[in-house]
Every structure is written in structure tokens, then in C-alpha cells.
Amino acid sequence: MLPTTRPTITEEEIAAVVECLRSGQLASGPRTEAFEAALAIRLQARHVLATNTGTAALHLAVLAAGVLPGDEVVTTPMTWVSTANVILHAGAKPIFADVEPGTLNLDPVSVEKMVTPRTKAILPVHYAGQPCDMDALQEIASAHDITVVEDAAHALGGSYKGTPIGAISDLTMFSFHPAKNMTTAEGGAVATQSDEKAERIRRLRYHGLAKGTGDRVAGTGIATYEAIEPGFKYSMGDLQATLGLLQLERLDERNARRRDLAQLYRERLAPVRHVEPLRDVPYEHEHAWYMMVVSVDCDALGLDRDGVVYALRDAGVGAGVHFVPLHLQALYRPMVADPAMLSAATDANGRILSLPFFPEMTEHDVDFVVDTLEKTLAQHAR
Numbered sequence: 001m002l003p004t005t006r007p008t009i010t011e012e013e014i015a016a017v018v019e020c021l022r023s024g025q026l027a028s029g030p031r032t033e034a035f036e037a038a039l040a041i042r043l044q045a046r047h048v049l050a051t052n053t054g055t056a057a058l059h060l061a062v063l064a065a066g067v068l069p070g071d072e073v074v075t076t077p078m079t080w081v082s083t084a085n086v087i088l089h090a091g092a093k094p095i096f097a098d099v100e101p102g103t104l105n106l107d108p109v110s111v112e113k114m115v116t117p118r119t120k121a122i123l124p125v126h127y128a129g130q131p132c133d134m135d136a137l138q139e140i141a142s143a144h145d146i147t148v149v150e151d152a153a154h155a156l157g158g159s160y161k162g163t164p165i166g167a168i169s170d171l172t173m174f175s176f177h178p179a180k181n182m183t184t185a186e187g188g189a190v191a192t193q194s195d196e197k198a199e200r201i202r203r204l205r206y207h208g209l210a211k212g213t214g215d216r217v218a219g220t221g222i223a224t225y226e227a228i229e230p231g232f233k234y235s236m237g238d239l240q241a242t243l244g245l246l247q248l249e250r251l252d253e254r255n256a257r258r259r260d261l262a263q264l265y266r267e268r269l270a271p272v273r274h275v276e277p278l279r280d281v282p283y284e285h286e287h288a289w290y291m292m293v294v295s296v297d298c299d300a301l302g303l304d305r306d307g308v309v310y311a312l313r314d315a316g317v318g319a320g321v322h323f324v325p326l327h328l329q330a331l332y333r334p335m336v337a338d339p340a341m342l343s344a345a346t347d348a349n350g351r352i353l354s355l356p357f358f359p360e361m362t363e364h365d366v367d368f369v370v371d372t373l374e375k376t377l378a379q380h381a382r
């Protein structure tokens with residue numbers, strides 16, 4: 001079966017990881033620092049702090065935003081579960097706003113309606129790698145004196161009106177999970193423009209130890225340490241950073257390949273009935289093309305969305321669902337006051353699916369996917 005996604009790993013990257021293994025320096029150290037520095041330059045961010053997962057990075061970003069028990073954070077239901085889980089871990093409540101039906105990005109009009117005096121942050125997700133309307137979201141945030149924390153798990157290498165994702169908000173999170181545009185096997189990072197927030201994240205990332213104590217960097221390690229708040233063990237190791245340094249060098253090249261594949265998909269899909277790719281946002285941007293999501297018109301078919309996904313899988317096309325909206329899942333359903341306010345996200349759940357999409361796909365693979373989809377839809381058209 002053609003998979004939904006697959007990481008691109010070169011022989012050079014494998015050799016570098018093997019060399020790191022032989023060095024004996026596996027935990028966080030000089031390679032992690034070098035990776036953070038390289039990423040900060042690429043993102044034009046003041047600080048980058050690498051972590052062991054994207055979820056850990058987002059947890060730290062939410063805490064650094066000052067989110068406290070009892071607070072509310074306005075976010076999107078069209079995301080992976082960790083986006084809202086970390087809000088709960090901070091003791092706060094996720095408040096879901098609706099998405100724009102064409103892009104599945106957070107709709108600023110809906111966000112504005114969800115803001116209350118308890119709101120501490122807005123947490124947008126750049127869905128599939130296409131930047132959200134950051135000017136509109138920043139405007140709401142500054143009007144209410146609250147913070148924006150970006151979940152940019154899909155948007156590494158993307159930009160909004162000329163500014164790289166990672167240099168816009170005070171806090172931006174990235175993921176280096178193997179499915180993402182760039183991988184460290186598992187890993188993540190927070191980019192921040194604030195010295196104070198960087199220091200808090202650094203502390204929470206490594207057990208809550210005071211600055212300068214417990215510093216494990218080879219050669220500069222201080223033998224003693226002092227805990228000043230209950231932190232986590234969220235640091236990235238040098239093994240992961242070794243892979244990350246080389247993956248980062250190829251990020252733009254691989255994102256360009258993603259863009260070409262997306263263009264090819266859109267050309268091939270244009271004449272196919274009952275299916276439509278997502279729309280482009282109207283402002284200047286660079287799409288990071290993490291996923292190829294299409295919307296299927298199930299009203300015209302004798303098959304629901306899940307049926308289409310299973311039929312494609314039976315035919316060798318590894319289609320996926322990104323995402324099951326959070327407000328429709330058991331954990332979050334009871335927290336939603338008025339599901340009617342989330343109608344675009346609910347409606348998308350009956351239509352969206354993700355097609356196989358990764359840099360090593362060939363033109364032939366794209367043709368195979370589109371042909372299979374076309375046949376499946378034609379077979380089940382009413």
C-alpha cells in the first residue's frame with residue numbers, strides 16, 4: 001500500500017547518527033545547541049528551544065504564555081489531540097472556535113465570539129501547513145491583552161506576508177515527528193522572541209532547575225544544581241539533534257518538492273467529479289504543504305467519508321483522516337457549550353480525507369492515487 005506519509009532519510013543522515021552513537025554524547029549537549037542555533041537563523045527567531053516531542057514543546061509554550069488553572073484558551077477543533085490536551089495539563093479549559101470551511105484554519109470571527117475575561121491565549125494551528133490569518137488573530141489578542149501561541153506542527157518553512165512562521169508570535173511550537181516536514185525521529189521546538197519566556201521554557205524543560213545549575217553541556221557542566229519549580233524532562237538529545245541538523249539543511253528543498261507534488265495533485269484532481277482540494281488563503285503566504293487534504297462530496301455518493309477511506313485503502317491507497325474534530329471526541333464533547341457554533345468543523349468531518357503525500361512520491365504515484373480515487377467515486381456516485 002502507498003503510505004499516507006513516509007520520512008525521507010539519507011545515507012548521510014544515517015552515517016551522522018551512527019557517528020553520534022559512537023561519540024558517547026547522546027543526551028542534550030553541543031549538537032542540540034547547534035541545532036537550536038541553526039533553526040533560530042532559519043526561522044529568524046530570537047530563541048529556539050528544542051524538546052523531545054512537539055507535544056512537550058506546546059505544553060511548555062502554553063505554560064510560558066502564563067496560562068494558569070481556571071484560564072481559558074481559544075483553539076481549533078481541527079487538530080491533533082495534543083493541542084487541547086496540553087491546555088488541560090496546564091489546568092485550563094480549551095474553548096473551541098470554528099474554522100473557515102475552505103481552509104479549515106481558525107476563523108477569526110468565531111475566535112472573537114469565544115473570547116471572555118478568562119481567556120489567556122489564542123492557540124491557532126496552521127492547518128496542513130497553510131498560515132492562519134495572523135494579523136486578524138493578533139488584532140483580537142492585542143485588543144484583549146492576551147497571548148498568541150502558534151501550533152506550527154504543520155508549518156515549518158512556511159511564511160505569512162513575508163515573515164517566517166516562528167518569527168510572528170511570541171511563542172510558536174514545531175514538531176519533528178517522522179510524519180512532519182522535517183524529522184528528528186521524535187522531537188519538537190519552541191521559538192520565542194522573549195528572553196523571559198525562553199528562560200522559563202529552558203527551566204521547565206529540564207526539571208525546573210535554576211539558571212546555570214545542572215548544566216549538562218559537555219565541558220561547562222557545573223557539578224551542583226538547585227530545583228526552584230517542578231519542571232519536566234522535555235529536553236532533546238544530541239542523537240535527535242544530529243538528525244535534525246542535516247534534515248534542516250534539506251528542509252527548503254523537500255518543501256519545494258511538496259509544493260510541486262501539491263500542484264500536480266491539484267492539476268490531476270481538477271477534472272475529477274465530487275472531490276475538491278482545500279482553498280488557498282487570500283493573503284500573501286508560503287504554504288508548507290504538510291498534507292494533501294481533499295473534501296469529498298459524500299451527498300452525491302452512496303458512501304460516507306469513512307467508506308471512501310476504506311475503499312481507497314482496499315485499493316492500495318493509504319488515505320487518512322486528519323483530523324477527527326476534537327469537539328466530537330469523548331474527552332472534549334462534554335466541554336462544548338453549543339456545538340452549533342462549530343458547524344464548519346462538524347461538516348468537514350463528513351467530507352475530508354488526506355491523500356498519500358511525501359517528498360519521495362513520484363508523478364506515477366500521484367496518478368495512481370487520483371485514478372483510484374476517481375474510480376472509487378464514480379463507482380459509488382448516486
Ligand SMILES: *Cc1c(COP(=O)(O)O)cnc(C)c1O
Binds near residue numbers: 083125151177
Ligand atoms: C504532530 C502534531 C502535534 C504533536 O507533535 P508531536 O511531535 O507528535 O508530539 C501537535 N499538533 C499538531 C497539529 C500536530 O499535527
